[in-house]
Amino acid sequence: MSVAASVRPFFGQGSATAVDEQVRQESLAVSAGLKRQEAGLLDELIVRYQHRLLRYLLYLTGNREMAEDLFQEVWMRVLVRGAQFNGQARFDTWLFTIARNLVIDQQRKRTMSSLDELFEGKSDDDRPMSFEVADGDPTPFDSFSNLEDRERIAAALLELDTLHREVLVLRFHEELSLEEIAKVTRAPLSTVKSRLYRGMAVIKPKLERSQSRPPEAV
Numbered sequence: 001m002s003v004a005a006s007v008r009p010f011f012g013q014g015s016a017t018a019v020d021e022q023v024r025q026e027s028l029a030v031s032a033g034l035k036r037q038e039a040g041l042l043d044e045l046i047v048r049y050q051h052r053l054l055r056y057l058l059y060l061t062g063n064r065e066m067a068e069d070l071f072q073e074v075w076m077r078v079l080v081r082g083a084q085f086n087g088q089a090r091f092d093t094w095l096f097t098i099a100r101n102l103v104i105d106q107q108r109k110r111t112m113s114s115l116d117e118l119f120e121g122k123s124d125d126d127r128p129m130s131f132e133v134a135d136g137d138p139t140p141f142d143s144f145s146n147l148e149d150r151e152r153i154a155a156a157l158l159e160l161d162t163l164h165r166e167v168l169v170l171r172f173h174e175e176l177s178l179e180e181i182a183k184v185t186r187a188p189l190s191t192v193k194s195r196l197y198r199g200m201a202v203i204k205p206k207l208e209r210s211q212s213r214p215p216e217a218v
Contacts, residue, residue: 023090031087034078042079049095052174056096059169060103062158070106074099093180096170100184156206164199171196 033041053074057067077098085094157165170176170184182192 024087027090028087030091031085034082034085037082042075042082045078045091046075049092052092053095053099055173056169057099057103059157059165060100060162061106066106070099070102073102077102089183090176090180092174093176093183096174096176096184100166152207156203159206160199160202164195164202167192167195168199168203 030041030045050071054067054071057070057074058064061067061070074095078095085091157168160168166185167181170181171178176184178189178192178196181187181196182189185192187195
């Protein structure tokens, strides 16, 4: 099964954005529960975040088997290090940070080299952009709604380099704010914006071409 096909079931409408105060209270409640090792809390968190986490890992690794192995490892880290979550950030931000660090560790073991250049290195694409995109402006994803379209998005995203793909996934699929993405990726906000806008610029023509392509004959 292709990675694009693997990702397809996890596409769907993102959860509605909660009121900031409600999110803060939920984060603090999760923090307190993890510190107390509250019975059943980990199971609840897995049920709530499993699809989003696996989707993120699939896009980050491009490999289904590796993503599933890392998925298990992420939850083991949450179980062992849950007391480290202080509730000052959203739980999903902390969860994706753990996942990202594990991907880097895994690649170091496999290649015996650092992925810092891939994830954190500087490049021309990291230079601050001189323009802003208004929150209300349509994105390249707005005209795609059904399953076939979402599979096209998955395929197009997998053609992007890891830096741009990661930011697009976190912004439009996981609905993290730019500030939260900066925390996950440990990159300056200006770098996150640059990667987001450049990624959008690259993926837009890919999606337009796939949208205009006639369906294959059955």
